[in-house]
Amino acid sequence: MDKNSDLQRQRPFAGTLARLKSAGLRPTRQRLALGKLLFDAGDRHVTAEQLHGEADAQGIKVSLATVYNTLNQFSTSGLLREVVVAPGRSYFDTNVDDHHHFFYEDDATLQDIPGDQIALAALPDAPADAEVARVDVIVRLRRTDENRS
Amino acid sequence: MDKNSDLQRQRPFAGTLARLKSAGLRPTRQRLALGKLLFDAGDRHVTAEQLHGEADAQGIKVSLATVYNTLNQFSTSGLLREVVVAPGRSYFDTNVDDHHHFFYEDDATLQDIPGDQIALAALPDAPADAEVARVDVIVRLRRTDENRS
DNA sequence: TTTCTGTTTGGAATTGTTCTAAACTATTGA
DNA sequence: TCAATAGTTTAGAACAATTCCAAACAGAAA
Numbered sequence: 001m002d003k004n005s006d007l008q009r010q011r012p013f014a015g016t017l018a019r020l021k022s023a024g025l026r027p028t029r030q031r032l033a034l035g036k037l038l039f040d041a042g043d044r045h046v047t048a049e050q051l052h053g054e055a056d057a058q059g060i061k062v063s064l065a066t067v068y069n070t071l072n073q074f075s076t077s078g079l080l081r082e083v084v085v086a087p088g089r090s091y092f093d094t095n096v097d098d099h100h101h102f103f104y105e106d107d108a109t110l111q112d113i114p115g116d117q118i119a120l121a122a123l124p125d126a127p128a129d130a131e132v133a134r135v136d137v138i139v140r141l142r143r144t145d146e147n148r149s
Numbered sequence: 150m151d152k153n154s155d156l157q158r159q160r161p162f163a164g165t166l167a168r169l170k171s172a173g174l175r176p177t178r179q180r181l182a183l184g185k186l187l188f189d190a191g192d193r194h195v196t197a198e199q200l201h202g203e204a205d206a207q208g209i210k211v212s213l214a215t216v217y218n219t220l221n222q223f224s225t226s227g228l229l230r231e232v233v234v235a236p237g238r239s240y241f242d243t244n245v246d247d248h249h250h251f252f253y254e255d256d257a258t259l260q261d262i263p264g265d266q267i268a269l270a271a272l273p274d275a276p277a278d279a280e281v282a283r284v285d286v287i288v289r290l291r292r293t294d295e296n297r298s
Numbered sequence: 299t300t301t302c303t304g305t306t307t308g309g310a311a312t313t314g315t316t317c318t319a320a321a322c323t324a325t326t327g328a
Numbered sequence: 329t330c331a332a333t334a335g336t337t338t339a340g341a342a343c344a345a346t347t348c349c350a351a352a353c354a355g356a357a358a
Contacts, residue, residue: 026355028305048346063307068346082236088314088345090236102275105282117273123288124266126251130290133254137286139272141279175324177336197315212338217315237314237345 015039023077033060034070038080043095045083045110051092083110085138100137113139164188172226182209183219187229192244194232194259200241232259234287249286262288 016035020027037054038044046054052067071092074080083091085103091110093101100118102111118137126132165184169176186203187193195203201216220241223229232240234252240259242250249267251260267286275281 026304028355030306049344065308065347066306069306084233084236087231087233087239088237090345102273104279111276113273117271119270120286121268121270122266124251124262126288126290127260130253130292133289133291135286135288137269137284139275139284140282141275142282143279175335177324179337214316214339215337218337221316239314 019079023074023079025073025077030060030062030066031070034062034067035074035079038074038092038094043093043112045091045093047089047091083136085110100139102139102141104141104143106143113137168228172223172228174222174226179209179211179215180219183211183216184223184228187223187241187243192242192261194240194242196238196240232285234259249288251288251290253290253292255292262286 099115248264
């Protein structure tokens with residue numbers, strides 16, 4: 001069975017396929033291709049425009065509307081997590097585990113903070129009529145000016 | 150001097166005027182009026198559209214562009230703090246002290262969490278080339294369904 | 299196959315925000 | 329008090345990100 005050695009090469013959509021199945025989403029050509037771009041490269045933070053650009057660059061024909069649809073469906077299915085850090089644009093994070101973010105304000109870039117490197121000492125009581133859905137911590141960074149005299 | 154008893158009534162713009170002065174912004178009619186709406190009512194979280202609506206409702210004639218300009222100027226001067234919690238709209242917080250936020254996802258509403266009710270146990274080291282500009286904690290809430298059978 | 303329902307698509311529409319150039323106004327100094 | 333000037337306001341155009349739409353398309357099931 002040495003031909004099975006590289007599972008990734010033989011079944012490039014296997015991971016995404018399983019994800020789609022678990023989310024109850026049909027494995028269409030577009031969703032499989034976008035899923036591959038999103039999930040086969042480790043943890044990523046992308047905007048819709050970015051992902052659309054990447055697909056385009058690889059010759060995958062997908063409309064921007066579909067990219068938006070897909071990102072939103074993946075998010076509500078728990079396959080992605082939407083991160084809001086800057087006004088007027090959304091980032092989608094392929095890491096759905098509990099973790100937080102660094103945000104470089106200079107170039108509007110995101111980076112994961114490993115879950116164990118940050119912790120909340122005291123979570124305030126949620127108001128009586130509500131429950132905590134999620135806690136987001138965003139550490140905003142500014143690059144230090146290395147051109148100082 | 151009993152006529153000075155209600156300083157607020159006699160000099161309704163005093164607070165805002167001082168703020169503008171300290172920020173180096175000219176005390177124009179529009180800025181004074183918007184400042185009054187923002188600062189005379191305690192801690193508030195407003196969007197540009199909201200504030201414009203309030204001004205309009207009080208017969209204050211200000212263009213939406215000016216509301217945006219003003220909110221942005223106030224923010225960069227430290228008179229306000231911009232809070233990004235939902236894609237596609239910005240909130241401005243009149244509380245510029247160190248504190249964090251509850252965000253009710255159901256009605257897209259913000260509420261301050263007093264600074265002492267939440268604390269970060271461990272702030273991760275900022276990457277070598279950057280420094281922490283600010284840390285935002287957003288506790289996202291969902292209203293519990295009180296209409297359950 | 300055929301049918302059915304979910305999906306994709308291009309383009310129009312919407313929303314929130316910024317830009318622009320002209321009109322206006324607070325400030326300063328005669 | 330007035331004029332000059334520099335900062336401000338304004339309406340409307342422009343823009344960017346996202347959603348909506350109705351028609352064409354493509355999986356799934358029979």
